[in-house]
Structure formats: C-alpha cells, structure tokens
Amino acid sequence: MSYPQVAAFDLDYTVWPCFCDTHLNPPFKPVASKNGEVRTLVDSHGYEISFYKDVPRILEDLKAHDVKIVSASRTWAPDIARDLLRGFKVEYNGKIVPLITLFDSLQWGEKSKVIHITLGIKELFGKKADIKDYKSCLFDDETRNRDVERYGVKYVYVKDPEKGTTWEIYQKYLNGN
Numbered sequence: 001m002s003y004p005q006v007a008a009f010d011l012d013y014t015v016w017p018c019f020c021d022t023h024l025n026p027p028f029k030p031v032a033s034k035n036g037e038v039r040t041l042v043d044s045h046g047y048e049i050s051f052y053k054d055v056p057r058i059l060e061d062l063k064a065h066d067v068k069i070v071s072a073s074r075t076w077a078p079d080i081a082r083d084l085l086r087g088f089k090v091e092y093n094g095k096i097v098p099l100i101t102l103f104d105s106l107q108w109g110e111k112s113k114v115i116h117i118t119l120g121i122k123e124l125f126g127k128k129a130d131i132k133d134y135k136s137c138l139f140d141d142e143t144r145n146r147d148v149e150r151y152g153v154k155y156v157y158v159k160d161p162e163k164g165t166t167w168e169i170y171q172k173y174l175n176g177n
C-alpha cells in the first residue's frame, strides 16, 4: 500500500450526499447518538443530512499514516459547509471531536481544484511548496476535476452519489487500482 502525502476531498457528493449551498437551510440541530457522536444534522426545514458513513474511518486512517488532509470545494456557501463540519462529531483516538478537526486545510470557493490543492499544499508546507513535488490525490465526484492529474495529483472518482467515498474506493486507490 502506498499512502500519499496529501489527500484532498471535495465535499458535496464526496463527503455528504447533497449540495450544501442549495439543499440546506441553517441553523442545524444535532441528532446525537449514544456514544456522543453526531452523524446526522437536521436543518430548519426538517431535512436530515448525514455524511457518508466510511468518511471518518478513511480520514482517521490517513491521519494515522501522517497524511495531510485538505478540503477542496467550490461551494458557494462556505458558512454552511463549516456549520456541517463543525456540527458532525465523530470518535477519533478515543475522543469525540468535530469532523472539521480532522482536516488540516480548508480550501473553498469558486476556484479550480488545482488551485485549491496548490493553496492547501502552500499552507501546509510553506509558500515555496509546489503541487508537483508532493504525492497527492483528490477524491471527487465530478469528472471535470480530473484535470488535476496534469499536475501529478491522482484523481479518485467517487461515482456513486448513494455511497459517496467508500472504504472500498479508498482501498483500491491505496493499492494502486
């Protein structure tokens, strides 16, 4: 298995099954589970949103292998994305933490994924850091973002909007398939 130095994740239909800028209306209320995790939030219209179930396990495994994690999203509603990532709570190293704490760099807004990842790498490794010098990948559901491969970033296609980023997709990527 071969781990990258940087793993970037799109948000909508990669981490959760909706467009957070058009489908959701804050504020959100948590639905707490017995162990204190919050895997579901309810918006002000009663719409329930949960992250894809394998996402925390994947992020935890990446962090256990010293991989830096970048959130790369073109969302028009960074406030809503932040509310969700702060609202979701997951068990990590025996503690309950907001999902947002598992991300090392948040790169959001109307820019290309190449720019998101470039800015993330510069934030994490210094101004002179070059995207081409780091082993990286992008999990993303939109094939137009495959253009990151021109910069040496491995594009990992998240093709099923029902399942999102799964452990299976992640393992295939690590095993070079």
Ligand SMILES: [Mg+2]
Pocket: 010, 011, 012, 013, 014, 140, 141, 142
């Ligand atoms: Mg997406």
